[in-house]
Amino acid sequence: MAGVTFAKGGVHPAEHKELTEHLAIEEMPPPAEVALPLSMHFGAPAKAVVQKKQEVQEGDVVATVEKGLGATIHSSVTGTVKAIEPRPHPTMVRCDAIIIERDPAAPPRVYEPVDWLKLSGEQLLARVKEAGIVGLGGAGFPTHVKLSPPPTAKVDTLILNGAECEPYLTTDHRLMVEMPQKVVEGAKVLLKILGIREAVIGIELNKPDAINAMNKAAEAASGSDATIRVQGMTVKYPQGSEKQLIYALTGRSVPGGGLPFDVGVIVQNISTTLAVFEAATLNKPLYEKVVTFSGRGIKRQANLKVKVGTVLSDVVNYLGGTTPDLLKIVSGGPMMGFAISTLDVPIVKTSSGVLFLDKTETDVSPHGPCIHCGWCIEACPMGLQPKEVAIYVEAGKGHLTEKFGVFDCFECGCCAFVCPARRPLVQFARLAKMAIKRGR
Ligand code: SF4
Ligand code: SF4
Incomplete structure (x- = not known):
């Protein structure tokens, strides 16, 4: 399969994916306490609808957004609200958070399958909204809003972003390898919501196992109601950014200041598509997700399924601690991520990875003047x-x-x-x- 790519620029950073790309997704046991920031989406912070000492079940709504852009927040554990107070946040320094102490005796919540095929596009869109789904690739834009382009937009193509072009990150890679049928079924839900039938899944050529698995699932799912195909893409950063991805897969250029629907496209990433699948087929809200923990500054690397709100120090303890050479912690990938200075930050909906980098992986030397090399x-x-x-x-x-x-x-x-x-x-x-x- 020949790879397609974007027209201008781009770079080839060292991938470092070998640290986690072959590690199966592992479920971390729920922590004793979670901290759910009221802001983990694009838009206004949500408003808490629970109070201190209130008991909540896993999956219960704990915060909502009444007006404007935003997303509902659900409890990721069964337990008692301990406090609503400012806590460290991976990108906002501090933010009000709902602290929930888990009841260790409570069993995990079980969701019964739902026949989503009987639901209309509008009903499915409402499910996505109720589930509090946001773009899990990093921006956190509310998914139900993204799936509601203006009537003037002539959307004809859904793109699933399986590029995962940031070094180190392997979350979407593992989801595509381990649960391709669920991703493809999530794509079918998205197609039904959008009222279209064409989907293309773009995957960089450095993930041949994912391409293979998704190809098989896409072929099996394509039929009279949907055409889903996989397109390999050249390994080049930032292949997964929306404008570059759309150009590579469709040849369409999103104008400056424009949005993908201006050229008839809606883009969703793989993790988001899986969240849509769970909302549609299980009525399960978004309150846990797969996150890559990598870098040579942590004792054990992993692709972990964690409860949203799990504090990073709990993850670090679970993975055996950091190494003496740890120099920098980054939330996200090394190209677009943010350095974090404390292990007290929680995993939020938009966390795709946390990197623990040692001196061989990061350079903190000072910068110099421009030498006009171009x-x-x-x-x-x-x-x-x-x-x-x-x-x-x-x-x-x-x-x-x-x-x-x-x-x-x-x-x-x-x-x-x-x-x-x-x-x-x-x-x-x-x-x-x-x-x-x-x-x-
Ligand atoms: S960070 Fe901005 S200016 Fe720099 S390469 Fe990317 S788009 Fe261009
Ligand atoms: S030295 Fe100047 S021209 Fe060269 S890459 Fe850096 S900023 Fe650009």
């Missing part, structure tokens, strides 16, 4: 000029960088990855966006 411009998949943005920001003129298309920067990190001067070009782009919004 490599960052060549590497940028959006055709931007990261070096100019950085120079303006350093000169206190970040508010004048809109002319360089800085709002098209999706912070993929390709520019910083190739920069021989180790300039923090993504941080400069973030500062530039903030300066433009501030107007100075």
Whole structure:
């Protein structure tokens, strides 16, 4: 199978996937306590609908969003609400969280299968909303909103994003290898919601076992109601970002400031599709997920199914602790993830991986001045000029960088990855966006 790819830029970072790509998904026993942040989605924080000392069952609604963008939050354990208080958060420093003490005697909740084929597209969409599903690839955009494009949008194609192009991360890879039929059935649910029949699953060629498994499942599921096919993609970062993925798989270019539905496409990632499958076929909300824990700074690497709200220190203890060489902890992949400074942060809905990097895997040396090599411009998949943005920001003129298309920067990190001067070009782009919004 020949691979397809995007048109401009891109880089080839060391993959490091060998640490976890062959490790079967393992279920971590539920922790004694979970911390459920009220913000783990794009949009306004949810509002708690439970009180201190209230008993809750696994899967019960504990927070809702009344207006605007957001997602319902469910308890990931059966137990008692211990507190609602600010706690560390992987991307927001601190955020109010519902703390639930698990009842160790409570059995896990069992969900009975539902015949989703009898449900209409509207009923299935309502299930997705009730289940609190958000984009699990990192952005956390509410899935029910993404599945409701305006009537003027002529959506004809569903793309399942199986690229998983970030180094280290192997969650979607393992889901595709271990449960391809569920992923494909989730795709059929999505097709029914969207009222279309074409789906393409894009997978990078470094996952031949996933391509094989998904091919078989897609062939078996395709029929009069759906055509689902697998397309191998060249191994190149950021193959999995929406605009690059859409171009690679359909040849369509999403315009600057536009959205995938503008070119007739809706993209969902593999983990999100599995959550949709569980919501439709079991009526199960999203409160546990598979996360990759990797890097050479932790004693044991794993693809772990964990309860949302599990605090990272509990995961680290379960995996045998960190190594003496641990230098940096990153939430997400090394290209787009965020450094975290405490093990007190919980796993949230959008956690795809947590990396424990030692000195052989991360470089914390200081950056130097720009040597005008132009490599960052060549590497940028959006055709931007990261070096100019950085120079303006350093000169206190970040508010004048809109002319360089800085709002098209999706912070993929390709520019910083190739920069021989180790300039923090993504941080400069973030500062530039903030300066433009501030107007100075
Ligand atoms: S981080 Fe932004 S500027 Fe840098 S390569 Fe990616 S899109 Fe381009
Ligand atoms: S890659 Fe780094 S040193 Fe080279 S032009 Fe870009 S910012 Fe300057």
